[in-house]
Amino acid sequence: MKYPKLRELREAVVSLLTPAYTSKFPAEPHVPYENFRGRPVVDNDNCVGCETCANVCPPHAITISDDREKATRTITRDYGKCIFCGLCQEHCITGKGVALSDKLFDLAVFDRKNNVEYQEKELLVCRHCGAIITTREHLSYLHRKLGPKAFSSILNLNILNRELRLAEGHDLETEVIDGLKRKDMFNIICPNCLRQVLVKYLSKSV
Ligand code: SF4
Ligand code: SF4
Structure with a gap:
């Protein structure tokens, strides 16, 4: 028959007499330690939907889906997959779009969808x-960052004109149906198409 060693016996007795290291959560509220990295919290007013956090998230807890027809981008954040690395916060372009909470740690749910x-x-x-x-x-965020330099980009200028309502009352909202025309410079078109307008029409006028 094998007998426990003295050291093991002593450890067992000490462990029996010392209070538990773990908190009694959920019976008692748990107070996380300073600098605890809990669930990311989004500030929608300071999130511009740029996609950077989705690109740096290691477990792909953040995903983006774009709907061209409805012209909407949906950002999905699945905290059931989150590893609390903090990369989304570190790389957020506005610096305020998302931040790890130092209090939210309880992610236990019956339905995983509730963590999305x-x-x-x-x-x-x-x-x-x-x-x-x-x-x-x-794009509006870029205006603010660039300041007056934003006016050097026609795309930025078009958005800004609409935001400042300077485009109102002018027939700028035209359909682009039969190829790019000079007037399309005032439309919302991608930098590639914009370049085509510039090269084709502006080069003719110089
Ligand atoms: S903390 Fe890390 S894992 Fe969690 S959402 Fe942010 S980048 Fe993804
Ligand atoms: S990086 Fe920041 S601003 Fe961009 S989508 Fe993520 S939270 Fe929003």
Whole structure:
């Protein structure tokens, strides 16, 4: 018959007499330690839907799906897959779109769908070729970052004109149906199509 060693016996007695290291959650509220990395929390007002966080998320907990017809981008965040690495927060282009909470840690749910969050953003789609440009909020954010330099881009200028309502009352919202024309410079078209207009029509006028 084998007898327990003295060291093991002593460890068992000490363990029996010492209080538990773990908290009594959920019977008692748990207070996480300082700098605890909990569930990411999105600030929709400061999230521009740029897609950067989805591109850096290691377990693909953040996914993007674009609907050209409805011109909407849906951002899906599945916190059941999140590993709390903090890369989404670190790489967020606005610096305020998403941040890991230091309090939200309880992700136990009966239905995994309850750990999924959705955001919807308006998408800019090229009126000529249908290419997805980006979200309207993303482009507006770029205006703010670029300041007066934003005026050097016609695409930026077109969005800005609409936001400032300078385009109102002018027949700029035309359908691009029979190929690109000079007037399409004032339409929302992708940089490629815009380049075609510039090369084709502006080069003729110099
Ligand atoms: S914390 Fe990491 S795993 Fe979780 S959503 Fe952000 S990037 Fe993805
Ligand atoms: S990186 Fe920031 S701004 Fe861009 S989609 Fe993610 S949370 Fe929103």
